[in-house]
Amino acid sequence: MSNQSASSHPRRYAQINVGLLGLGVVGSGAYKVLTDNADAIAQKVGARVNVKRIAVRNLDKDRKVNVDRSLLTDDPYEVIDDPDISIVCELIGGVQPAKGYVMRALGLGKSVVSANKELIAKDGHDAMVEAAARGVDFLFEGSVGGGIPIIQAMKSSLAGNTIHEVKGIVNGTTNYILTRMTQEGAELADVLADAQAHGYAEADPTNDVEGFDAQFKIAILSSIAFTSRVQTTDVYTEGIMRIGAHDIAHAREMGYVIKLLAIGQRIGDDAVQVRVHPALVPVGHPLASTGGPYNAILVRGDAVGDVMFYGQGAGMMPTGSAVAGDILEVCRNMQHGATGRIACTCFEHKRALPVDTVVTRYYVRMYVTDRPGTLSAIAGVFGRHQVSIASVRASAQERAEAIWVTHQVQEANLRRALKELSGIPEVHSIENWLRVED
Amino acid sequence: MSNQSASSHPRRYAQINVGLLGLGVVGSGAYKVLTDNADAIAQKVGARVNVKRIAVRNLDKDRKVNVDRSLLTDDPYEVIDDPDISIVCELIGGVQPAKGYVMRALGLGKSVVSANKELIAKDGHDAMVEAAARGVDFLFEGSVGGGIPIIQAMKSSLAGNTIHEVKGIVNGTTNYILTRMTQEGAELADVLADAQAHGYAEADPTNDVEGFDAQFKIAILSSIAFTSRVQTTDVYTEGIMRIGAHDIAHAREMGYVIKLLAIGQRIGDDAVQVRVHPALVPVGHPLASTGGPYNAILVRGDAVGDVMFYGQGAGMMPTGSAVAGDILEVCRNMQHGATGRIACTCFEHKRALPVDTVVTRYYVRMYVTDRPGTLSAIAGVFGRHQVSIASVRASAQERAEAIWVTHQVQEANLRRALKELSGIPEVHSIENWLRVED
Numbered sequence: 001m002s003n004q005s006a007s008s009h010p011r012r013y014a015q016i017n018v019g020l021l022g023l024g025v026v027g028s029g030a031y032k033v034l035t036d037n038a039d040a041i042a043q044k045v046g047a048r049v050n051v052k053r054i055a056v057r058n059l060d061k062d063r064k065v066n067v068d069r070s071l072l073t074d075d076p077y078e079v080i081d082d083p084d085i086s087i088v089c090e091l092i093g094g095v096q097p098a099k100g101y102v103m104r105a106l107g108l109g110k111s112v113v114s115a116n117k118e119l120i121a122k123d124g125h126d127a128m129v130e131a132a133a134r135g136v137d138f139l140f141e142g143s144v145g146g147g148i149p150i151i152q153a154m155k156s157s158l159a160g161n162t163i164h165e166v167k168g169i170v171n172g173t174t175n176y177i178l179t180r181m182t183q184e185g186a187e188l189a190d191v192l193a194d195a196q197a198h199g200y201a202e203a204d205p206t207n208d209v210e211g212f213d214a215q216f217k218i219a220i221l222s223s224i225a226f227t228s229r230v231q232t233t234d235v236y237t238e239g240i241m242r243i244g245a246h247d248i249a250h251a252r253e254m255g256y257v258i259k260l261l262a263i264g265q266r267i268g269d270d271a272v273q274v275r276v277h278p279a280l281v282p283v284g285h286p287l288a289s290t291g292g293p294y295n296a297i298l299v300r301g302d303a304v305g306d307v308m309f310y311g312q313g314a315g316m317m318p319t320g321s322a323v324a325g326d327i328l329e330v331c332r333n334m335q336h337g338a339t340g341r342i343a344c345t346c347f348e349h350k351r352a353l354p355v356d357t358v359v360t361r362y363y364v365r366m367y368v369t370d371r372p373g374t375l376s377a378i379a380g381v382f383g384r385h386q387v388s389i390a391s392v393r394a395s396a397q398e399r400a401e402a403i404w405v406t407h408q409v410q411e412a413n414l415r416r417a418l419k420e421l422s423g424i425p426e427v428h429s430i431e432n433w434l435r436v437e438d
Numbered sequence: 439m440s441n442q443s444a445s446s447h448p449r450r451y452a453q454i455n456v457g458l459l460g461l462g463v464v465g466s467g468a469y470k471v472l473t474d475n476a477d478a479i480a481q482k483v484g485a486r487v488n489v490k491r492i493a494v495r496n497l498d499k500d501r502k503v504n505v506d507r508s509l510l511t512d513d514p515y516e517v518i519d520d521p522d523i524s525i526v527c528e529l530i531g532g533v534q535p536a537k538g539y540v541m542r543a544l545g546l547g548k549s550v551v552s553a554n555k556e557l558i559a560k561d562g563h564d565a566m567v568e569a570a571a572r573g574v575d576f577l578f579e580g581s582v583g584g585g586i587p588i589i590q591a592m593k594s595s596l597a598g599n600t601i602h603e604v605k606g607i608v609n610g611t612t613n614y615i616l617t618r619m620t621q622e623g624a625e626l627a628d629v630l631a632d633a634q635a636h637g638y639a640e641a642d643p644t645n646d647v648e649g650f651d652a653q654f655k656i657a658i659l660s661s662i663a664f665t666s667r668v669q670t671t672d673v674y675t676e677g678i679m680r681i682g683a684h685d686i687a688h689a690r691e692m693g694y695v696i697k698l699l700a701i702g703q704r705i706g707d708d709a710v711q712v713r714v715h716p717a718l719v720p721v722g723h724p725l726a727s728t729g730g731p732y733n734a735i736l737v738r739g740d741a742v743g744d745v746m747f748y749g750q751g752a753g754m755m756p757t758g759s760a761v762a763g764d765i766l767e768v769c770r771n772m773q774h775g776a777t778g779r780i781a782c783t784c785f786e787h788k789r790a791l792p793v794d795t796v797v798t799r800y801y802v803r804m805y806v807t808d809r810p811g812t813l814s815a816i817a818g819v820f821g822r823h824q825v826s827i828a829s830v831r832a833s834a835q836e837r838a839e840a841i842w843v844t845h846q847v848q849e850a851n852l853r854r855a856l857k858e859l860s861g862i863p864e865v866h867s868i869e870n871w872l873r874v875e876d
Contacts, residue, residue, distance in 0.1 A: 033598045033741045040665060043785045044597055141595055147742035149587070149595030157579055157587030159482055160471045160762025227478060286748065289727065303471045303759035304585035307749035310724065311742060321741035324598025338776030347481040 011335040013086075016045070017052040018327060019079035021101055022091035023072070026115050026142065027054070028064040029320020030089060034327065035065075041324075045331040055079045064316065080105045087330050089323060090114040099123055106130040106138065111339050113326040115142030115319055121216035121232050124223075128344035135340040137333055139326035144217045145170060145295045147318035148311040149325065154224045154299065155342055161301030163225040167263045167437075168297035169290050170217040172313040173201050173208035174240050174260040178248075178278075179291045182257055187245050200293070210239035214262045214276040222264030222274045225299065227348050230264065230274050234352030238277035247365065247432055250393075250403050256280035257288045261437060271351045273358060280363055280436040286310075356412040361390065361436035363405050364418065367428040370400035374426040378402065381424065385417035386410075399428070405436065449773040451524075454483070455490040456765060457517035459539055460529035461510070464553050464580065465492070466502040467758020468527060472765070473503075479762075483769040493517045502754065518543045525768050527761060528552040537561055544568040544576065549777050551764040553580030553757055559654035559670050562661075566782035573778040575771055577764035582655045583608060583733045585756035586749040587763065592662045592737065593780055599739030601663040605701045605875075606735035607728050608655040610751040611639050611646035612678050612698040616686075616716075617729045620695055625683050638731070648677035649714040652700045660702030660712045663737065665786050668702065668712050672790030676715035685803060685870055688831075688841050694718035695726045699875060709789045711796060718801055718874040724748075794850040799828065799874035801843050802856065805866040808838035812864045816840065819862065823855035824848075837866070843874065 018034070020027050034041065034051055042048050054067065055076040073079065080088055080101055088105035090112060092098045098119050105112050106127060114120060120127075120140050131138035141151045145168075154163065169175050173195070180191045192209070195201035207213045215237045222230040240260050251258050259281050264274040281288045286308050290296040295313025300306050312318040333339040368374050375394060382389055388407040395401050406414065414433075421427050456472070458465050472479065472489055480486050492505065493514040511517065518526055518539055526543035528550060530536045536557050543550050544565060552558060558565075558578050569576035579589045583606075592601065607613050611633070618629045630647070633639035645651045653675045660668040678698050689696050697719050702712040719726045724746050728734040733751025738744050750756040771777040806812050813832060820827055826845040833839050844852065852871075859865050 029741065036740065037598060037600055040600065041598060043665070044783055147596070147739075148745055149591040152595045153587040153591065156767055157590045157763040158585070158759065159766045160475060160479060160759055162475055162478065227481070284727075286727070289722075289724070301585075301759060302474065303467065303755040303762070305750045305756055307586055307747070309745070309747060311745035317741040318743055321596065321598055321739060324741070325595040328597045329594055332779055333774075333776065336771075336774070336776035336779050338771070338774035338779065341770055341774050341776060345482055 011046040012337065013047045013334060015048040015050055016087065016331050016334060017050050017085045018087045018089060019052055019082060019085040020054040020089045020091060021076050021079055023054050023056045023063060023067065024091065025064070025316045026319045026323060027091040029316035030091065030323035031067060032065045032317070033320045033324040041328060045328060046335055047331060049327060049331055052085055053079045053082055076101055080108070085110065086334060087111050087113060087327055089327065090116055091323065092116065093118065095119050095122055102127050103130055106134055106136060109134050109136060111137040111330040113323055113330065114138070114140045115323055116140070117143040117213070117216040117220065121219040124220070125229055125344070132340060132343045137330045137339045137341070139329060141326050142319045142322035144220055145297055145309065146311060146313045146315060147321035148295060148297065148309045148313070150221065150297050150309050151224060153309065154221070155345060158299065158301055158304055158307070161303045163299060163301050164266050165264065165300040166221045166225040166297065167261060168295065169259055169287055170262045170295050170297065170313060171208055171214045171260055172293035172295060173205065175290065175294065176200055176292050178240060178243065178258055178260065181243070181245060182248050182252070185245055185249065188241065188243060209241055211237040211260065211276040214260060218262035218264050218274055218276055221297070222272060223346055225264060226266050226272050226350060227345050228272065228350035229346040230272060230352060234274055236275040236277070236355035240278050242432055243278055244432065247434065250365065251280050251363070254405065255283055256436070257283055258434070259287060261287070263437070267353055271353050273353045275355055275358065278434055280434055282438060356415065358411040358435070359408055360411070361406050361408055361438065362414050362433055363403065363436055364433040365401065365403050365431045366421070367399045367431060368402050369426050369428065370396050375402060377424065377426045378421060381421050382406070382417050385413045385420070387413055387417045449484040450775065451485045451772060453486040453488055454525065454769050454772060455488050455523045456525045456527060457490055457520060457523040458492040458527045458529060459514050459517055461492050461494045461501060461505065462529065463502070463754045464757045464761060465529040467754035468529065468761040469505060470503045470755070471758045471762040479766060483766060484773055485769060487765060487769055490523055491517045491520055514539055518546070523548065524772060525549050525551060525765055527765065528554055529761065530554065531556065533557050533560055540565050541568060544572055544574060547572050547574060549575040549768040551761055551768065552576070552578045553761055554578070555581040555651070555654040555658060559657040562658070563667055563782070570778060570781045575768045575777045575779070577767060579764050580757045580760035582658055583735055583747065584749060584751045584753060585759035586733060586735065586747045586751070588659065588735050588747050589662060591747065593783060596737060596739055596742055596745070599741045601737060601739050602704050603702065603738040604659045604663040604735065605699060606733065607697055607725055608700045608733050608735065608751060609646055609652045609698055610731035610733060611643065613728065613732065614638055614730050616678065616681070616696055616698065619681070619683060620686050620690070623683055623687065626679065626681060647679055649675040649698065652698060652714040656700035656702055656712055656714055659735070660710060661784055663702055664704050664710050664788060665783050666710065666788035667784040668710060668790060672712055674713040674715070674793035678716050680870055681716055682870065685872065688803065689718050689801070692843070693721055694874070695721055696872070697725060699725070701875070705791055709791050711791045713793055713796065716872055718872055720876060794848070794853065796849040796873070797846055798849070799844050799846055799876065800852050800871055801841065801874055802868065802871040803839065803841050804859070804868045805837045806840050807864050807866065808834050813840060815862065815864045816859060819859050820844070820855050823851045823858070825851055825855045
């Protein structure tokens with residue numbers, strides 16, 4: 001046995017008590033990690049990490065983990081206000097009442113660990129201000145990417161970098177749906193219904209399929225990456241409901257897959273651009289092969305270049321792993337009197353640019369008149385709006401269809417071109433248009 | 439401006455002085471990161487991080503970065519012993535004299551950052567003992583995987599997990615060589631010579647092509663993953679020199695690529711198995727698409743499942759990023775009086791199992807007699823040694839060749855079978871055999 005540090009560097013606590021708010025999927029996972037690996041965790045921290053109390057809504061509900069019923073209470077304040085509890089884990093989700101609990105715990109000088117992406121994206125700043133004022137930790141690795149250690153990596157190991165871009169697949173449900181649509185040639189509604197029936201999608205899937213879950217996550221990641229607070233309202237957000245089997249088939253023929261991407265970019269010294277939308281990704285790109293419930297996040301730094309992180313983006317044990325990691329981090333800080341060691345790093349105020357200023361390539365699918373001159377008329381409209389065309393594929397089965405892929409253009413120009421095109425006689429309908437991320 | 443922590447949590451230092459030992463590739467990268475991003479780093483740390491002195495061998499050499507010549511000295515003790523320098527970065531490489539410098543700096547109560555994989559793999563324990571005794575940090579993120587934040591991830595974010603396996607491509611030179619052999623159908627000697635001519639491989643490539651570089655790295659990763667010190671002598675090590683264009687072509691036909699893998703596995707409660715060798719990897723596996731100079735490391739934890747990290751595994755700026763990240767970590771610890779916060783985590787003593795106990799699948803390529811009964815005679819020998827065959831492909835161009843792929847078998851049995859096969863008349867020669875990692 002050679003835990004040198006334990007002998008030479010006296011630690012402050014022999015036991016650290018943790019309280020959980022919530023024993024759902026994430027709470028159960030965190031509890032299981034802390035109990036399954038309790039001995040090794042004690043060695044690493046130099047103290048027993050003890051889950052002392054757990055607040056639940058329903059005391060009688062069946063639980064996913066074996067837990068001593070005497071730990072349970074239906075009064076969250078019995079956890080928050082317990083003077084023996086030093087670390088409160090908020091694993092409820094949603095802004096209220098979670099925020100009230102978090103703020104109260106911080107106000108009592110307790111460190112808080114949360115996996116609540118919505119709370120952190122919308123109101124995390126308030127919690128960070130309070131944590132800093134009290135000299136405690138407010139950590140939230142589990143809020144993005146399940147067990148993928150992306151937040152600590154950006155805050156610490158990559159902290160020497162100027163990060164230019166953070167981009168990834170951060171919503172498992174939509175990735176599962178798009179992966180199955182790609183594999184099966186199926187339509188979204190059918191896959192979604194099946195996913196709901198099997199528990200892979202929520203009964204109300206709005207947060208996932210409309211892109212809000214990804215919006216929360218990219219707001220958090222971008223705030224850390226660009227050292228400037230990105231609000232959820234700064235994030236241009238499109239979900240996947242417009243994606244048809246038809247688009248996926250066309251994309252595949254051109255060497256692309258369609259993924260819901262969350263993208264944050266540093267623009268110059270004083271701006272950012274942050275967005276969530278489906279996009280065509282080349283099949284050879286590392287993000288393209290991220291299938292099913294997996295998440296992948298790519299960080300581009302001025303020194304490190306491209307670094308990619310890949311893993312299960314949700315679920316009981318992966319997210320429990322992240323929460324447990326945060327708890328260990330707090331415990332180690334407590335042992336050295338160093339809670340609050342890494343506080344809010346949003347020390348800049350950057351503008352968020354509108355989606356109109358995005359410069360990328362575009363895929364446009366439309367039904368057109370089937371006669372000579374149609375394509376050149378359409379190309380002429382694109383050209384008048386400075387939209388340069390890389391390729392066009394036209395086919396006539398039931399209806400004449402044209403698939404355009406542009407070179408890099410500014411989105412404002414593309415939108416103006418589409419507006420004009422929707423009014424010319426050669427175009428029956430613009431069926432869909434999507435960004436292409438190379 | 440809202441760096442709340444700065445106002446509410448008083449920091450100890452307004453400036454922290456760093457000294458570098460070495461201004462080669464890694465030293466230049468670290469210096470450039472610290473100076474390019476000095477303002478943001480100061481915001482994150484709450485202190486200016488100032489490179490005060492740099493020890494070099496040759497004061498007059500041209501440098502990859504703009505550096506004030508007055509910072510340079512050819513006496514490393516002018517860096518180590520400078521009472522104003524709190525953090526010493528050892529970026530020289532090799533065991534001696536680097537170890538002497540590291541031990542002296544730690545003995546003086548300074549934190550040390552190193553990117554020296556050989557020193558850490560062979561003698562890191564001594565440095566960690568000394569660091570713990572002095573209550574300072576000894577960090578070495580840059581020693582494995584360039585800028586990929588793998589060491590901190592395992593020590594901290596993933597610390598709640600029992601890690602079962604760490605596996606990856608950790609040597610960029612051999613990956614570059616194998617990638618080019620795969621793309622071009624070329625022989626190793628030709629690609630190696632070209633890589634040397636272009637500076638992608640060292641004049642003496644032994645450390646890379648014989649697997650020693652990967653051995654150092656997997657010893658470090660396994661020690662952290664399994665909380666038990668893995669010595670370099672515990673690592674079974676095979677390089678890539680035996681790999682021919684022929685093997686790569688056969689592998690490809692069967693849906694595999696050949697990669698130099700470094701693998702550490704937890705075996706039961708009290709043992710580990712750690713090895714470096716070329717292996718067949720299915721083309722769909724995330725490691726298979728890791729091309730050129732990139733590294734990819736996969737960690738399998740009991741809670742998190744599979745997490746993969748991917749990025750440039752070496753080079754001035756990526757490794758400089760890792761060194762700078764470690765420096766920031768030390769600075770933040772210094773600001774809270776918490777150096778030594780995460781010390782050595784090797785609190786167990788596990789046995790290292792010999793390679794004979796590996797259980798995996800195998801690829802065996804041999805020249806055989808071209809007459810009836812040959813394959814069944816060979817299959818009979820395999821069978822007598824409990825080696826079950828999944829497939830055999832035989833061809834007769836100039837010589838009759840047979841390619842066998844086994845089911846999962848213990849390596850001891852495979853080796854016994856090969857020994858017997860090398861003596862039977864049906865087998866002219868066993869040309870190569872490789873492990874298959876699914």
